[in-house]
Amino acid sequence: MADETGADETRFVDAAPDDYLEPGETATVDVGGTAVTIANTGDRWCAFQSMCPHQETPLGGVPLLRGVLLRCPEHGSVFDVSTGECVLASDDGWSGPMRTFRTQVVDGVVQVSLG
Numbered sequence: 001m002a003d004e005t006g007a008d009e010t011r012f013v014d015a016a017p018d019d020y021l022e023p024g025e026t027a028t029v030d031v032g033g034t035a036v037t038i039a040n041t042g043d044r045w046c047a048f049q050s051m052c053p054h055q056e057t058p059l060g061g062v063p064l065l066r067g068v069l070l071r072c073p074e075h076g077s078v079f080d081v082s083t084g085e086c087v088l089a090s091d092d093g094w095s096g097p098m099r100t101f102r103t104q105v106v107d108g109v110v111q112v113s114l115g
């Protein structure tokens, strides 16, 4: 995002090498002191909050379902990790979104912007 001076405020931080995960895998990594879960969807990298927004179940290591979908193992909410949208409610009817972060790959390194 550009500020009034035209400078780009987006700051990307190294997260992992771009061969860190196989397609369909996720892992929680340190991004500048913040735990973030990254996912290799097979054609892109996604980044999102490391704990489920419902009741804070860790999401790192949970395999993706069909591309960009991730099912929380605790109560079954299914999220689109590319947008953060909850596409299937939890067992108790909760269906809030998860926070997602922008990613880019530069020189073989996945980078995440927390901004």
Ligand code: FES
Residues within 6 Å of the ligand: 052, 053, 054, 055, 056, 057, 072, 073, 074, 075, 076, 077, 090
């Ligand atoms: S903790 Fe993830 S759906 Fe409840």
